[in-house]
Amino acid sequence: MSGPVASARAVGRADRILELVATAATPPSVTAVARALDLPLSSTADLLRELRATGWVRLRGRGHVLGHRPYMLGLLAGVGPPTALTHTDLDALSRAARAPVALAVLVGGQVRYVDHAGPRAPDRLQRVTDDHRPRPPLRTAAGRLLLALGDPEESARALAGVDDPPAVAAYLAERPEIVRTRLARSDGLADPAIRAVAVPVEEGGETVAAAVLTGTRRGRADRSVTLDRAAARLVAALAARSAARAPGPHSPP
Template sequence: MGNNDAGIAGRTVDGPAAWTDEAVLDETGRRHHRAVDRVVRILDLVVAVPDGMTLTELARELGAPVSSVQKLADGLVATGYLAEAHRRFTLGPAVFSLTHRAASRPPVLSVRHADLERLRAETGASAILAVRVGAESVYMDWASTDEAFSFRISMQSRAHVTETAVGRVLLAHLGPEERRRIVAAHLPAEETVRMLDRLAGIRESGYELGFSGARLPEARAIAVPVVEGGVTVAAVSLTNHRSEVSDRALTAHRRLLRAEAERWAQR
């Protein structure tokens, strides 16, 4: 389990900076709260491990005292958002009740899991659907070509928007002020200029081609925006985690994805 899925300015997933008493202003202008960040991180962790995690494992991943994590875990069990058996914590029934009630209004209406499975079957690449949460891209669904790749995604489903192809597509379609603020808060000045130029290219071309950062260092991805009602609500990528993928294959993937995105926009 890695510690690379943070990336919000002034806040790391692990370590002292994440757990100061003061709320931290992130790159989007929203303030983080220590307890809320911990609760979200706990849920993100246990959902990725089918047989659950122990209190010690959770505390280690959060970089927080066991006593503090115990209080949060007890509260989550009491409210049904965690379940505990044999000293291991898993998702509780309240999570599934909440998702069931929210099923009628998902964040992305036009892209279905069957669409991702079909893209995977046609291309031999993993198809990934992501949305933006603050300054992070979050993988909502995927159809993976192999179990190891799927496991890596499930363990680290968040990344800073500058670090992945889907994230850069989402970032490129924000308003200029918010886009500049997020980039400048995360990158040095020279890299900020280069990133803003890259984002302009994404808006002009309608797609992104690139590597997907430290989390998947060998992966090359093509990503396009998902537009609903004239607004970019998500991004979809075809991710090739074999470095020998040809430029010809990537071009074919780009054409296929753009055609699919146009079809989704009409749903």
């Protein structure tokens, strides 16, 4: 079977898979999805591979959970977030860091900025956040952080799609330090006038997003020190938020 009928069948199967993944009590494996939907195992594996590659689903252990692509489409249409971090929370983090903070996620191998709090950046930079434009992961602090701390399969796929072997090699050499410090930098990689620092936003033991601080590379020589101090304040504020949200000893199960 080929042509429109086969395409329609594939879309229908993908829709059923996404609904199953979204509503499953535990993340279903390829076999569990095929069994639950009475689909051939091979075509189910192929569809899930494509859905992972485009950001619709991602792996959690051996099972599948929704990825960030549905959220990005909802965001473009004006609906709902990938993290419990609200805009009010982000605004509080910006005040604690004493700097603008952007929130970024990795979707289909590209970085997307989903929110921003604090003073606005120059228009040409602010539009990247406001319009949720895709950015190459190795050129952004957020991408470098999320590739190091996020879903390993998504990271490997994103790196495989980068047609710049020296840049990939340089990143792989740097990645252990990113994992150790849980902090990533971009010093003029995306824009020669901009430096950025990204720190992880964690929920349920997973890195679900990156909180990003940016500054200029021009002018004062101590701008990088200022940015590092803001990053330290941001990390402390995120840790305090996590501690406040953690269940206490007398919390209900």
